[in-house]
Amino acid sequence: MNVSKADRLQQIIEILAKNKRISTKELQEKLGISISTLRRDLISLQATNTISRTHGYVSLLENSNVEIAYATRRSENVAVKNKLCKYAADLITNGAAIFLDGSSTLTFLPKYFAGKENLHIITNNINIVDEVTQLRNIDISVLGGQISNRSNSILGPKAIYDLNNNYRPNLNFISCSSIDENGIYMADESQTYMKRAAIAKSEKTILLIDHTKFGKKDYILLSDFNSKKIKTIITDKTPSTAIAKNITSSGIDLIVTSTQ
Incomplete structure (x- = not known):
């Protein structure tokens, strides 16, 4: 294999x-x-x-830091990440306030904003800032805090405080390290705290994940499937029966963009 x-x-x-x-x-x-x-x-x-x-x-x-370096993660499964982001962009309506976290997958999302108007982007990732500032009719706010040079993300208490006290996104797009039948996992504590804050402060969260992360379990539980805020999981292949059943029975929409 x-x-x-x-x-x-x-x-x-x-x-x-x-x-x-x-x-x-x-x-x-x-x-x-x-x-x-x-x-x-x-x-x-x-x-x-x-x-x-x-x-x-x-x-x-x-x-x-046990998190894989950002440049390495971004170069993996590029075609799949583009496919997930292209589908996710169709869920965004004009005028929405959107949080994009530091996941490498989400740096592919802004290029699919073409044709949308008056979007308000909030992020903690400087690579996403670079992508969004090239677009028209979209404004961007960047959380304050300490930059992790491994992920190019702004993390820590200041960033979380900024998000908690100044923003209420309509949509929150995130990714994760792994998923099994019990929940959604991360391999980095600082990223986990940031994602939890984004989930809590957003009206709804949409998770983008490629099929290679199914059936694995990292050591930090980001969320179980009973979260009232996680509404949709977008992936490229159908996960195992046990994982799919637990996702959908919790009321989360499981969207598979391709079964190939």
Whole structure:
């Protein structure tokens, strides 16, 4: 089975989180990949200050963030992310106030705003700011706070305070790290707190997620399916029967853009 680069990098981080130090040979055996593929993956993680490599061993840096670097995530499954965003844009009406979080998927959404008028975008991500400022008839507000250089997102108490006290979005578009039959998960605490605040302050939330994230469970529960604010989940392939049943039985619309 082919495993995406983003998934391999996440697997490496999870292994290193359990093993303070591991040899590249043992890591290769655990992953079941070629030494050349492992070398390229380790170079990617080292470039984002996630790991250190010394004398045939690899270790997770103590101050590293377990979230995969933004540039890596954005380059994965581009066609699928575009498809999800194109569908999501059709749910947006003129004059809406919209929160877009720091998920790499959502940077593909603004280009589908063409033809819409008087949208009010609120975001905590500087890449989304760059995309939106090129559009007409759309204004944008950026939350204040500390920028995470791994995700290009503005996170922390200041950003959450800004959102809580100054904005009430009609729509909130987010993504997540994984979904199983019990709920929606994240792999980063700061991102989780920001997403929870956005869910709470928005009239309704729409989750965009590609099929590779189904059936997995990261260690932070973002939300179960009983949330009154999460109204729609848009994906590219139908999840397992158990996941689909729990989503729809909770009153959440499950929209599959493609079954191929």
